[in-house]
Amino acid sequence: MKKMRVLSILVKNNAGTLTRVAGLFARRGYNIDTLTVSATKDHRFSKITLTAELDDIMLGQLMSQTAKLQEVVSIEELFDHNSVLREILLVKVAVTHECRSKLIEIATVYKGVVVDLSRESMIIELTGKPQKIDAFISVIDNFDIINFCRTGVTAVQR
Amino acid sequence: MKYTGAEIIIKTLLDEGVDTIFGYPGGTVIDIYNALYDYQDQIRHIRPSHEQGGVHAADGYARSTGKTGVCIATSGPGATNTITGIATAFMDSIPLVCITGNVASHLIGKDAFQEIDIYGVTMSVTKHNFMVSDVAELQNTIRKAFSIANSGRKAPVLIDIQKDVMQSMYNYKSKPSLPLSETPRFEQSGIKKLSEYINNAKKPIIYAGGGVNSANASTELRELMNKADIPAVNTIMTIGVLGPLDQLNLGMVGMHGKNSSNFAIENSDLVIALGTRFSDRVALNTKHFAPDAKIVQVDIDASEMNKNVIVDYAVVGDVKEVLTELLPLIDAKKRQAWLEQIAELQKDDYQAPCCEEQIKPHQLISYVVNELGEDLIVVTDVGQHQMWTAQYCARTKPRTFLTSGGLGTMGFGFGAAIGAKVGNPDKPVVLFTGDGSFTMNMNELKTAVDHNIKTTTIILNNHTLGMVRQWQNLLYNKRFSQTDINHSFDYVKLAEAFGAKGYSCKTVDEFKAAFADSQKQDGPVIIEVLIDQDELVLPMIPAGGTVEDIIME
Numbered sequence A: 001m002k003k004m005r006v007l008s009i010l011v012k013n014n015a016g017t018l019t020r021v022a023g024l025f026a027r028r029g030y031n032i033d034t035l036t037v038s039a040t041k042d043h044r045f046s047k048i049t050l051t052a053e054l055d056d057i058m059l060g061q062l063m064s065q066t067a068k069l070q071e072v073v074s075i076e077e078l079f080d081h082n083s084v085l086r087e088i089l090l091v092k093v094a095v096t097h098e099c100r101s102k103l104i105e106i107a108t109v110y111k112g113v114v115v116d117l118s119r120e121s122m123i124i125e126l127t128g129k130p131q132k133i134d135a136f137i138s139v140i141d142n143f144d145i146i147n148f149c150r151t152g153v154t155a156v157q158r
Numbered sequence B: 001m002k003y004t005g006a007e008i009i010i011k012t013l014l015d016e017g018v019d020t021i022f023g024y025p026g027g028t029v030i031d032i033y034n035a036l037y038d039y040q041d042q043i044r045h046i047r048p049s050h051e052q053g054g055v056h057a058a059d060g061y062a063r064s065t066g067k068t069g070v071c072i073a074t075s076g077p078g079a080t081n082t083i084t085g086i087a088t089a090f091m092d093s094i095p096l097v098c099i100t101g102n103v104a105s106h107l108i109g110k111d112a113f114q115e116i117d118i119y120g121v122t123m124s125v126t127k128h129n130f131m132v133s134d135v136a137e138l139q140n141t142i143r144k145a146f147s148i149a150n151s152g153r154k155a156p157v158l159i160d161i162q163k164d165v166m167q168s169m170y171n172y173k174s175k176p177s178l179p180l181s182e183t184p185r186f187e188q189s190g191i192k193k194l195s196e197y198i199n200n201a202k203k204p205i206i207y208a209g210g211g212v213n214s215a216n217a218s219t220e221l222r223e224l225m226n227k228a229d230i231p232a233v234n235t236i237m238t239i240g241v242l243g244p245l246d247q248l249n250l251g252m253v254g255m256h257g258k259n260s261s262n263f264a265i266e267n268s269d270l271v272i273a274l275g276t277r278f279s280d281r282v283a284l285n286t287k288h289f290a291p292d293a294k295i296v297q298v299d300i301d302a303s304e305m306n307k308n309v310i311v312d313y314a315v316v317g318d319v320k321e322v323l324t325e326l327l328p329l330i331d332a333k334k335r336q337a338w339l340e341q342i343a344e345l346q347k348d349d350y351q352a353p354c355c356e357e358q359i360k361p362h363q364l365i366s367y368v369v370n371e372l373g374e375d376l377i378v379v380t381d382v383g384q385h386q387m388w389t390a391q392y393c394a395r396t397k398p399r400t401f402l403t404s405g406g407l408g409t410m411g412f413g414f415g416a417a418i419g420a421k422v423g424n425p426d427k428p429v430v431l432f433t434g435d436g437s438f439t440m441n442m443n444e445l446k447t448a449v450d451h452n453i454k455t456t457t458i459i460l461n462n463h464t465l466g467m468v469r470q471w472q473n474l475l476y477n478k479r480f481s482q483t484d485i486n487h488s489f490d491y492v493k494l495a496e497a498f499g500a501k502g503y504s505c506k507t508v509d510e511f512k513a514a515f516a517d518s519q520k521q522d523g524p525v526i527i528e529v530l531i532d533q534d535e536l537v538l539p540m541i542p543a544g545g546t547v548e549d550i551i552m553e
């Protein structure tokens, strides 16, 4: 059965490493939902965090194929119960005088912050687990969303 | 002591035990050639007609000797010409180290003359590749390349070196090869479990692939077969690892494999897959592959598990190491009923009709391999002739059958034959090819003549791209679109123009005479044999089919 997986890949910080990883996914037909790259404490390595909808067989394939790359030091699956997963959402919504306070109210419940406000629109920033972001987006779905951007998941094991 | 980068390249190659290079000079590798000038007594350099042929030669050298093939090409077109060769080796897990020159660092990214991002281009056809822009990294990069190419599942590695790196001076001190990375560790409990599957099976079958060859595990494989009376089928990559002398070997499996081999898999209750990847030319229909069997797999590459076929149990490890641990746990037993069932199946195996006058491919191939004995290295191109050769070449030793199995590269043969002969000067080398494949890389005949590399090329001339025509014949209503080669090529004159000896034969007697004469020649020879255009490779299971769909006539 397919489900959302979060994978954490430690890679050597060399030119071309991201191309290798991304190229492998493209070539093998793995559909990646989010991918983030960041520095680590040790400047020789970077951390790639990705999420994808995979069943167990696909997960095994993706992990073992990725592990074969010479630049990959380790790859592991992260789970909700042993890791902190976070994502940032920036959403721009068209607002009228009537609905503005309603939207702020909802955002407050989700601990969202209004980071930009004009007469016609506002931008809300929200940090949280991917599920929380999903939930927020679905709750404000009936507002006039102009566009939004999500950073993709980043994670640290507990 | 300090040396130029170019000298460091040569010295490091010598440290790695390299004595043969297949390469082609050009502006960005001219410094390597300048350095090589001083080492002509230590390194044999073969210059092909085309870089593709050079890489195929390095590949043939590696396949036939078990060593790493080394090739050099210049930047831009030289580098892009290597790609088909590299991809061919990649698909068959052959270790190569390919060195390309690139433009000087100040020109990188400027679309300079003959600048190509070969590093980017070859990423998906190499196990790893390097771009060297600092001479300080040169020696270690080359050492790493050899280690990576030969560790775990073998494969090509490319090193792209910028021209100014070759000209810079740096310290060099001879260093030994880097150790290979360790083979995957497996648990004793896994071996135990594997042995239980095997001991409990009533109708097991071994499906042995190229990994058995790479791991040099033919002895252990035979021990397993003989101890537990387990029949085996071989893929095209294990011809010679298992041969006709192995009583328990049923022969080739797959699209053009034996009827009985395919049926044996179908009827088995346990498939023991060793060093193989369930390719779509064997597991033609993955949903119906061995429908009643449990499947266990041993492979050095974890990503081969559950890739094409879902297996019941797998051990990731070197086939030789796993089998060595496994053997003591295997019960010695006889499996008479199962072997009798297989013997029944074998009665229905396809028998190619024989003919006294007209040349029949299977008779021709059998004749040649009988004449030249078990040390003969057989090379093929791609097409019908390749399958006939696979079916009838009767090799009994590993590394005596060289073919492009994974990529199916027409034009592979001549280069590979040259490489095989260079690596095995004392063994006869015969290339069986088709008129289509031969013309793809026949320019390498010049290389064989220049370096006096004695190879025998037998062209099964059916005046058509036979394998494609066969599909058109059987599956596309005989609509023979663009397959017939109606040229009136004179292969004898062609050979002579290149400075080789050529023969053309229409009958069995003519062939026997030509072949006998050809073996007395000192240099390369070309023998054209005319065969019928409608000759088919049989049996055949169409792509995606099952044994039920087998075509026998």
Ligand SMILES: Cc1ncc(C[n+]2csc(CCOP(=O)(O)OP(=O)(O)O)c2C)c(N)n1
Residues within 6 Å of the ligand: B381, B382, B383, B384, B385, B386, B408, B409, B410, B411, B433, B434, B435, B436, B437, B438, B460, B462, B464, B465, B466, B467, B468
């Ligand atoms: C480089 C390349 N191009 C095209 C093909 C597709 N192909 C596979 S077999 C074949 C025909 C080969 O003809 P020939 O070499 O004359 O051998 P025959 O089948 O007649 O024995 C072709 C075109 C291929 N395998 N490789």
